Amino acid sequence: MNAMLLRDFLPDPGLRGFIQCYRIVHFESDKTSEVFFKVYPPKPEVCLHFVLQGSIENKFADRNTKELLFPVTLAGQQTSVTPRYNSSSLLNFQIVFQPTTVFRLTGISAFELTNKYLDAEAIFPKIRFAFEELQQAKTYDELLAIAQRITTSLVGNILKDVHQLDAAANWMKKRGDEISLDWLARQSCLCSKQFKRKFYERVGVNPKTYARIIKFNNAFNIKNANPAWDWLRIATACNYYDYQHLVKDYKNFTGQTPKEFHILENNSPECKLGLSKELYRDRFRSGTLQL
Numbered sequence: 001m002n003a004m005l006l007r008d009f010l011p012d013p014g015l016r017g018f019i020q021c022y023r024i025v026h027f028e029s030d031k032t033s034e035v036f037f038k039v040y041p042p043k044p045e046v047c048l049h050f051v052l053q054g055s056i057e058n059k060f061a062d063r064n065t066k067e068l069l070f071p072v073t074l075a076g077q078q079t080s081v082t083p084r085y086n087s088s089s090l091l092n093f094q095i096v097f098q099p100t101t102v103f104r105l106t107g108i109s110a111f112e113l114t115n116k117y118l119d120a121e122a123i124f125p126k127i128r129f130a131f132e133e134l135q136q137a138k139t140y141d142e143l144l145a146i147a148q149r150i151t152t153s154l155v156g157n158i159l160k161d162v163h164q165l166d167a168a169a170n171w172m173k174k175r176g177d178e179i180s181l182d183w184l185a186r187q188s189c190l191c192s193k194q195f196k197r198k199f200y201e202r203v204g205v206n207p208k209t210y211a212r213i214i215k216f217n218n219a220f221n222i223k224n225a226n227p228a229w230d231w232l233r234i235a236t237a238c239n240y241y242d243y244q245h246l247v248k249d250y251k252n253f254t255g256q257t258p259k260e261f262h263i264l265e266n267n268s269p270e271c272k273l274g275l276s277k278e279l280y281r282d283r284f285r286s287g288t289l290q291l
Contacts, residue, residue, distance in 0.1 A: 004028070006270050006279055008096075009144055011151065018104075018155045020045065020096040022147050024140060027054075027269060029088035036086040038268040041261070042078040042253050044173055044214045046113065046204070047096040048120055048127075049073040052135050054090035058117060059083040072120040072131050074102070076113030077204035079213065081254045086269075093134055093143055095151060099169035099210075100202040104160040110204030124154070164188040165198050172211060181207050215239070216249040223262060225280035231258050 008021040027036060049056070049069055056069040059082075066085070086092075103110045106123055120127050130150045137143045168184040184207070185195035199207045219238045223229065229237075235246040247257055254261045265271060270279055 004269065005140070008283055012148060015148070015151055015155065016098075018098055018101045019151050020098055022144055023047070023094040023096055024143065025090065025092040025094070027086065027088065027090045035088065036090075036269045038084055038086070039254075039261075039264050040078075040082045040084055041217065041220055042080060042213050043217050044077070044099070044210060045096050046077055046099070046102050046110070047075055047094045049075060050093040050095075050131055050134050052091040052093055052131075054087035054092075056087075056090070056092060057085040059085070067117070069117060070119040070121070072124075072127050074113065074118045074120040074123055076102075076116045076118070077110065077210075077213075078115055079205060079209065079253070080115070093147070095147060098166075099173065100163075100166045101155075103202045104158050104162070104166070105154055107159045109201045111200055114204040163198070163202070165190065165195065165202060168195075169199070169203055169210070172207070173214060181211070212249060213253070216253050219246060219249070219258075220265075221280050221283070223258070224265065225283075234258075 005024055005026040008023050010016070010021055011019040050072055051069055057066050058069065059066050100110070102108070102113065108123070130146070133146050133150075134143060137146055165188040168188050171179055171184065181195070182192060185192050188195055188198075190198065196206055199210070203210055205213070215238055219234050219240070222237055223231075223234050226234075231246065232243050235243045238246070240246045240249075250256060250258045250261055256264075
């Protein structure tokens with residue numbers, strides 16, 4: 001492999017209420033027929049994928065099919081793993097949204113996007129122009145500058161007003177299950193039933209499921225940042241009652257035990273190149289991930 005970049009970049013402060021980060025995934029291999037395989041666990045995020053070079057193919061077990069991502073794909077909130085095949089030459093630029101941003105941008109109920117990968121041109125009619133502009137970028141800095149303009153334009157045409165629940169969803173991402181859902185409902189000026197309904201509409205899953213995804217994802221990230229830690233230490237760091245509760249979440253979200261799933265993870269391109277530990281530690285330092 002000749003080159004690789006896998007890194008998250010924070011947006012300008014004025015956009016951070018809408019955008020979690022920009023992500024660059026760039027592979028260049030001298031083996032043109034090589035295909036990179038990785039199983040992606042569910043994350044608490046919704047994002048736009050701009051496949052600027054190469055191709056990405058998802059495998060869907062429920063349909064027993066493989067499907068290429070569209071040039072610009074909107075990935076809704078996922079609740080299970082996605083096996084993915086990337087071409088040997090790949091430049092995938094991602095805009096990772098805050099939990100309720102896509103609902104506010106489009107007015108589309110977020111649950112309609114859950115576990116889906118959709119043609120973003122059907123949702124954002126002018127996104128093809130952004131794709132073509134990104135394709136012309138010569139450097140990573142140019143990609144980021146173009147992305148700033150794209151997202152500034154998008155949020156300038158917001159359809160849905162801000163709601164206290166938007167802040168509640170962001171607090172959940174930062175604090176996981178440390179915050180009571182009843183307390184979040186009160187902070188959102190909603191009863192528990194209204195909170196669950198509106199959360200499902202704006203985020204795409206119910207609040208308990210979202211909290212579990214956050215907690216599971218935190219365990220996954222901490223293990224990648226600290227591979228020498230044993231699983232009991234990971235469970236304790238992520239506020240699991242015990243190791244078996246951590247195993248239960250891994251099996252629910254991936255179908256495998258923590259050890260089994262991280263054997264697959266250890267064969268990912270970033271792990272093979274020794275970049276995984278620094279990648280995840282950098283995400284914690286930058287604030288895109290929370291301890």
